[in-house]
Amino acid sequence: MAYYSNTKRIVCENSYGYKMEFGYYPPFHLYDYSGIHEYSGDVATIKSAFGIGVSYIGTSVNNRAINLVISFRDDADLIIHKQQIFNIFPLKDEGTLYYYEGTIERKINYYVEHVSLTRKANYVFATMNLVCPSPYFMDSDETIATLSNWDKLLEFPLEIPEGVGIEFGTKNSNTNIEIINDSHISYGLTIVFTASGNVKNPSLTNNLNQETLKLNYDLKIGEQIIVETYNNNKTITLIDNNGKSKNITNSLVFGTLFLQAQYGVNSFVPNAESGIENLECSISYYNYYEAV
16 A cells, blocks of 8 residues: 655656656546555575474565556546556556655666556546566666766866966876665666777776676777676677777676676776776666665
8 A cells, every 4th residue: 555645756657758647636646556665575495304494595586566546537638648548558668667755766667567447436547557577676867987087177267378288187096986885786887988099908896896897809099888787688889989889798708797786885996908098987877776
């Protein structure tokens, strides 16, 4: 059963760009919902013939089922409102549910399992059953952290001393960045290597556990490599100087890993066999949450 609040609202958006907001106000009233303030898993155990109790093996995390009940008036706009519901929740389409409550903003991806409409008095109640293959909520916006970037030195009004010139920027000496994961959920990253000159075999190491991602690829000036390490979506893509993309997932060096943010303080350090001074790296990520 929902915990009601005037500050609470839910927004659903499908891959076609249709978006709809549900709150405690017309025309689409958030009558009830479930599956947001909870999580579940299956605990696996083993029992020996002459043992006491059972031994714990592990816990598998279940997918998430979210059910929404939306009400709207049976009035002159009934046909329009019904069609809006059907348009926003098509089958075989991945949508995104955004949850807002006070300062909390979370999102989760879903697929539509069932939609039904029923009439009661002067209202129509639309029930949407949504299935989230990944049960974790995420921040609504990505956090982007940049490594090995340049510090800008330009100030205005600008004066350039004659015969001396001016320094536009200096290389940032801070070549590591900390990502603090307060949850017990390991989450994926988008790692972007950008070359301002030739770079041989770029890599990234997490000092928390000494795990390393290394690529067998020589970057040329202006090229970019995008590494995605999300569960069920681990890819490596090259963007060349003409903006064309190429899958180079096989460039991952054997024995190295698609790095993720583990529980604790993750300190990521970029490196390369040569050309480290030409390497810029950024990491973007979403914090994960078991429930809201």
